[in-house]
Amino acid sequence: MARIGLTHLDEPDFNPERYLVDYDPANFHPRKVGKDLNQQWYDARKHRGAFGGKVESEVFMLRDLHFEEDPDHDAEWGPVRLLGAGAYGRVGLWQKRNAKNVLIDELALKESILVRGADVKRTEGSKINQDRPRLLKEAVIQHDLNVKDERAAPHLRRYKFVSDHRSNKEGRYRMYLEFCPHGSLDHLRRLYRAWDHYLPEVFVWHVFHRLAISCEALRDQPPAESLAIELDKFSSIWDDQDDEALICLHMDMKPQNVLLGYEPEDPEENDYPEPKLSDFGLSEYTGPSDDRNPLFYWWRGTTAYKATEQISYGAHWVTPPNGAMVRTHDDRKRRLDYKRAKHMQRVYNQANYAGDVSFDHSLNVYGVGTTMYAVATLAKDRRLMRIRAKHYKKYRQNGNHQISKVRTKLPGVYSSRLRELIRRCIDPDPSNRPSQLELMDATRKGLRVAEDRALRAREKHHAETGGSPDEIPPPLPSEKLYYHDHEINNLPQGPAGFKPLMDDFNYLIRDEFVNPDIPRLKLPAAKYRKFPDSWNKPKANWRTLYSKTNREYLWFRPVN
Structure with missing residues (x-):
């Protein structure tokens, strides 16, 4: 499938004069069917359920897009279908067609709602809110990643805040994003689970390496002028910002947040869709002197995919896996269970900013590991929580690990190289996980080895079936995704x-x-x-x- 439009040439402008859409009652209402929208087209889309099953979703899809500065050009964009919806907003697909009804551009619109009285300190940030009213921190972080590496995340083409109140106390945050046409990695793994097949190993390595690339962008120093860096939250940041070694914590990595984009334009590279890390709504820049780390970060994420240090795994053991203080007993020498030890750990780290737990880039590496564990095993989201070692003896039997190995229902599905790297990424001890350099090298080498193995299998099959030596061996059915x-x-x-x-x-x-x-x-x-x-x-x-x-x-x- 060919890439549509010139997505990569668009850049968001974070100047309030460009991204703020002033209050106008007309902006709140959807376009009218029979006047602005073709009645026959609308009936056909409704029949297929393209706008979702809720009134709010249909209203979202039928409102003006506000992507183009020229209203006439903006009116040429039409809604296609609802892509997703949740507690914080909705996502929909829009397209632009020419006079011959030929598709010339497309985008995914992600909208979240600002209601009056909402606390916007986390979503907008104190620094942003002062100089750039109603600018989402999520949008700034995603743009920062696009600048560092286009492969890291879907491209943010534009950002707008559509005001629904004269004082901007109500409105809609809008992120205009590159459209990834093949859905999420989670949807693909569910399909393969339903059909009782495992994903091809070359593709699994391909996803692994692309997530390592996204991790590289998260680990790299953000632009010095980034609006998402809240310097007032750092107690002792140096004059030279590079010395602080700032990183970005994603804090919600999971298969649902990995989108499958278009295939590479060069067919010789591969014919798989390009995985891209998405949804930076919980992401944050942090560093050694960040006063919010870990106090404000314990809760962020999806429980089934949280890192072990985030859930205080083994906090009541003789040797806590994350290197924290030993909390086997309380002050009155009473034996602590997991819940009470976890509570004590949180309270201590809240009262002591230089606590015994802090979150660094190894948290991102763990997120890659749990995502790949779900992709390789096709297990349900909470399987890792269910099978991990629940007591210290089992942890020791596993070789100081929450699991003994990465298992699949069918033996021999994946190479030991792949399974062991996934296991290392989900090591409960953050210091034992691969460094970013190791992760990049290991996934690059693993992908190359898997591709070479697939090529040799093609050549062997081609020779055994009487293929001509002058012909290029075609891919085997087992390689097809x-x-x-x-x-x-x-x-x-x-x-x-x-x-x-x-x-x-x-x-x-x-x-x-x-x-x-x-x-x-x-x-x-x-x-x-x-x-x-x-x-x-x-x-x-x-x-x-x-x-x-x-x-x-x-x-x-x-x-x-």
Whole structure:
């Protein structure tokens, strides 16, 4: 699939005169069907459920985009479908087409709502709020990463705050992002789990290396002029900012936050979608003299993917894995359990800024490790929490580790090199995890070895099947990644034997964010035959799914 538009040429302007959209009651209302929007187009999109199942989502999709400075040019952008929604906002796909109805540009709009009275200290930051009202710290950090390495995160094309109040006390933060057409890594791994197949090892190494590249951008010193660096939060930052060794903590790495972009433009590089780390809403710049570390960072993240030092793993053991103080007993010599030791650790680190726990770049490395653990094992989110060592004796038996090894349901699926590197990344002791340099080198070498092994397997198969020595051996079926649209429907059920779950229907078929314009998903009949046939349809039939790709050329406004 070819990349659309000139996404990489856009740069956000963080000047308030450029990103603040002044209050106008008209901005709050959606465009009118039959006047601004073609009635036939609207009915067709509603029939497919493209705008989600909630009124708020439809209103979000039908409002003006406010991407272009010229209102006439901005009016040429039309909504396509809802990509996601959560507690903090929504994401939707917009496209721009020319007079011949040919797609010329596209973007993903991420919008979060500011309600009156909301505490914006964390999301905007004190430094930002003084000079740049209503500027999201998340947007600044993502732009910083784009500047350091375009491969690290989806490109932030523009940023706006659309005011819904004369004093800007209410409104909508809007981030206009590069669109990643192949969804999330989590969606792909769920598909492969449903079909009882493991992902090709070359692709797994490809993801691993791309996350290492994202980690490199997080570890590198941010631009000195970055608006997301809150110097007032550092107790003893030096005049030379480089001496502080600032890093960015992502604090919410997981497969859901890794998006799959377009394939490389050079077909000889590889034909896999490019993974990109996304969602920097919980991210923060920190350093050795950051007064907020760890006090303000314990809670950030998704529980199943939090690093062991964030959850005070082993805080009540004789030798805590994270190198913290020993808290086997309280002041009255009573034996402590995990919950009380964890509480004591948090209280101590809150009262003592130079506490015994602090979060550094190894937290990012752990996030890469847990993400890759989920990708390699195809396990449910909380599996690592469930199987990790619960007591010190088991921890010692595992070789001072929370798990003995990275296991898959089928033996021999992945190389020991891959499994051991994942295990090292999720070591409970931050000092034992790979350094950033090690991570880059190990993933680069692992990818190269996996590609060489795949090439040798091609050549062997080509020779055994009587192929001409002058021909280039084609890729083997085992190398193919089924990620485009729902081509996985053509993949026979595999031998992995994962248990069929009701959640498979809810997430892969009945979810309101399933792409309505591609062939509907058909879960393996033999595996899911015990479930009611009605589960293969959206609840209450509020939308219609089709067996063929949508070929309609109707657009939201009349063409010519």
